[in-house]
Amino acid sequence: SQTIHQWPATLVQPVGSPLSLECTVEGTSNPNLYWYRQAAGRGLQLLFYSVGIGQISSEVPQNLSASRPQDRQFILSSKKLLLSDSGFYLCAWSTGTREKLFFGSGTQLSVL
């Protein structure tokens, strides 16, 4: 069966520090991979998606970047965090377009 791993579960970082969140998927090949952000009490906002190694599409301009160095690995990064980067970050995967997403357990990021 397929599983998705996302870590860390919680992270507290000072403003201006770098960020690296990692997500890996097991049990499937060539998944579509996604990074979402969820503000408290709000819906999910798509940040990035990837349909293959090295292929990254950005949905919104922001202080973040994403990379996919391996087929089942998706990384969310920032060189300098802003207060507004705080939120709940979710990695997800799907088998293709117009298919259901399976989400990781999320990372609660607090930028202070």
Add this chain to the structure above:
Amino acid sequence: GESVGLHLPTLSVQEGDNSIINCAYSNSASDYFIWYKQESGKGPQFIIDIRSNMDKRQGQRVTVLLNKTVKHLSLQIAATQPGDSAVYFCAENSGGSNYKLTFGKGTLLTVNP
């Protein structure tokens, strides 16, 4: 712009009752819809999905109804249990090569014992 929204932000029901969570969508090109359940501090969990060539789909204790005429989606939960307490999101995809799911803001379901 196009969006998916929810009629009710909160819903409180008694244990054993049936729950109905509603969702309106505005993109007439949307052809795939999903309901997710999210418990506090966790990632969303897939519940059930439906494509636009159907108007009803049933799962275990859940039913999704799609009314394309009025662009309305609902999730019915039978015999609601305390473990059903969570935020429920609807999401839609507008089809084609669109990889993006658009999520509604969510409805908080509280089940009272």
